[in-house]
Structures are given as C-alpha cells and as structure tokens.
Amino acid sequence: MILILLGAPGVGKGTQSENIIKKYSIVQISTGDILRSEVKNETDLGKKAKQFMEKGELVPDDLIIKMIEKRISQPDCINGFLLDGFPRTIEQAKSFDKMMEEKGLNLNRVIYIDVADDEIIDRLTLRRVCPTCGAIYHLKNKPPKQDMICDICGSKLIQRSDDTKETVKNRLKVFKEHTKPLIEYYDKQEKLSSISGLGTVDEVFSRIKDILGNR
Numbered sequence: 001m002i003l004i005l006l007g008a009p010g011v012g013k014g015t016q017s018e019n020i021i022k023k024y025s026i027v028q029i030s031t032g033d034i035l036r037s038e039v040k041n042e043t044d045l046g047k048k049a050k051q052f053m054e055k056g057e058l059v060p061d062d063l064i065i066k067m068i069e070k071r072i073s074q075p076d077c078i079n080g081f082l083l084d085g086f087p088r089t090i091e092q093a094k095s096f097d098k099m100m101e102e103k104g105l106n107l108n109r110v111i112y113i114d115v116a117d118d119e120i121i122d123r124l125t126l127r128r129v130c131p132t133c134g135a136i137y138h139l140k141n142k143p144p145k146q147d148m149i150c151d152i153c154g155s156k157l158i159q160r161s162d163d164t165k166e167t168v169k170n171r172l173k174v175f176k177e178h179t180k181p182l183i184e185y186y187d188k189q190e191k192l193s194s195i196s197g198l199g200t201v202d203e204v205f206s207r208i209k210d211i212l213g214n215r
C-alpha cells in the first residue's frame with residue numbers, strides 16, 4: 001500500500017500516521033521529521049534546510065526530491081509506505097509520479113484532511129512534541145499524563161520552533177499557494193479522497209479506515 005496524507009500544517013497528518021502505520025503495517029515517511037533530524041545533526045542538507053523551516057517556507061524542491069528518492073529505495077519500504085508532508089508542490093508531485101513509474105509502483109490513494117484555519121492555529125500553538133521518540137501532544141486535547149513529560153519515553157517535551165502564531169500563519173499561506181493545487185492534481189488522477197479533520201482523533205481515523213478498508 002502506498003499512500004499520501006495531504007493537508008495544511010496541523011490538520012493531524014502526523015497524529016493519523018501513527019494509527020495508519022500500525023493498522024496497515026507500512027512505514028511512515030515524514031519529510032518534516034527527516035529534515036528536523038538533519039538540522040539537529042548539522043548535516044549539509046540540515047544547514048541548507050534550517051533557514052527555510054524557521055520561516056515556515058518550503059525547502060527547495062531539488063533537495064526534497066533527492067531525499068525522497070533515497071528514502072523510498074530503502075528495504076523497509078518494500079511492503080508499502082505512507083508519505084506525510086510530501087509532495088508539497090506540483091513539481092514534487094510530478095517527480096514522484098516519475099519515480100513511481102520507473103520503479104513500477106502504483107500510488108494507491110491520497111487522503112486530503114481538511115480543517116479550518118482558526119482550529120489549525122489553536123492546534124499548532126498548543127502542540128508539544130517529544131524530541132526523542134516523536135510522540136505528539138496537545139496541551140488541551142491530548143495532554144501528557146505528567147506535565148511536559150513524554151508518556152512513552154519520559155523525555156521533556158518541547159515546542160517546535162515553527163509553531164509560533166506568526167510562523168503558523170505563514171505556513172498556512174505557503175500551503176494555500178503551493179500545496180493546495182495538489183488537490184486538483186490528484187483528483188484528476190482519480191486518487192483523491194477528502195475527509196474532515198474535525199472531531200476526535202479516533203473519529204478522524206474511522207473516516208480513514210472507511211476509505212482504506214478494514215483489513
């Protein structure tokens with residue numbers, strides 16, 4: 001199974017990815033997570049990407065496309081993968097189509113999750129994440145059991161540097177300009193399913209299972 005989760009920042013792509021990969025036994029490929037790890041390790045890619053990520057701008061297509069091509073060629077992708085945060089531009093989508101064709105693979109479905117801007121701002125400014133295991137929390141909707149401590153690995157939670165109100169607003173603007181056209185792109189390919197991202201995490205996951213089937 002090869003899937004794309006499409007949606008504005010904060011609609012719940014990372015949260016739903018955790019559920020999807022468990023249920024359908026596929027790997028998650030989050031371009032945001034890969035880039036944050038490159039930044040943390042101060043690699044060449046990380047140094048180039050950092051300036052864009054801090055402002056909520058997109059990292060240049062050529063860097064992202066190379067990164068994805070390398071990642072999907074790794075052996076753990078053999079049973080399928082879920083792309084979270086890629087593609088984000090028409091250029092990236094076209095390159096991905098080409099990669100899939102060259103590898104003789106087929107993209108099964110693109111799930112677009114829709115949430116209104118006001119709710120997104122609330123979700124992202126109150127999000128806290130675990131820098132060690134990547135678990136995602138929300139101070140109101142999904143607080144950790146112990147204040148600012150990860151339930152899973154016990155690390156101290158952090159706020160992502162791009163989760164400030166101003167940067168979130170810019171990320172939403174960038175989404176509308178560069179990523180939203182992908183809805184039409186995949187609709188034309190008859191690969192698109194759209195769902196509302198409102199409601200509880202379980203309710204949203206039920207909508208996803210309705211699309212992917214209850215294996």
Ligand code: AP5
Pocket residue numbers: 007008009010011012013014015016031032033035052053054056057058059060064084085086087088092123124126127128136137138139141142162171197198199200201204
């Ligand atoms: P990336 O890390 O991909 O960030 P994003 O797309 O902006 O998405 P987020 O991770 O912010 O949100 P999400 O949809 O995963 O929501 P989550 O599940 O955490 O990208 C970061 C940066 O990297 C980009 O700005 C760019 O610079 C660069 N980049 C990455 N990919 C790139 C690419 N392909 N090309 C170029 N540049 C790229 O949920 C959010 C919050 O809501 C959490 O607190 C969660 O607990 C809560 N929540 C989730 N679901 C619900 C619910 N149903 N009800 C209530 N609260 C909920």
